[in-house]
Amino acid sequence: MPILRGERGAPRWPSGSVGSMTHCAGYRAAALARSDEVRTIGLDAEPNEPLPGGVLDIVSLPAERDRLAHMSAGYPGVAWDRLLFCAKEAVYKAWFPLAECWLGFQDAEVTIGARDGTFTAQLRVPGPVSGFAGRWSANHGLIGAAITIPA
Secondary structure, eight states: OOOEEOGGGOEEOOTTEEEEEEEETTEEEEEEEETTTEEEEEEEEEESSOOOTTHHHHHOOHHHHHHHHHHHHHSTTSOHHHHHHHHHHHHHHHHHHHHOSOOOGGGEEEEEETTTTEEEEEESSOSSOSEEEEEEEEETTEEEEEEEEEO
């Protein structure tokens, strides 16, 4: 069945399903689950390349930028600024089906586990959840971030 566009371009998944999709140059992915098993999914992928100039200041909080500076010095090979962006996109994609409202980049503070492939997001706005925990990976020139919440 075709996946139609809903509010703000979000996919309208078939009844009884939740999902998320992502795409970037050379990569496309989707994840779908039964809504009686999974409450929400957030998925994003980006090239493992630094963000364009000026974008980090728009998408991050000061505390996040401080943490990124430490990770960049200690763990080269990952575009940490792009990973932060990717994680925030996954947060939004997991948030929107639950809250059905906008969540800005400044509305979630993300902490990335540099060594273990995890991240957390503490939401700074009231809503159906107060935060998310997810996983990230950097392989083959791509960065991916994913969130699932069991039903």
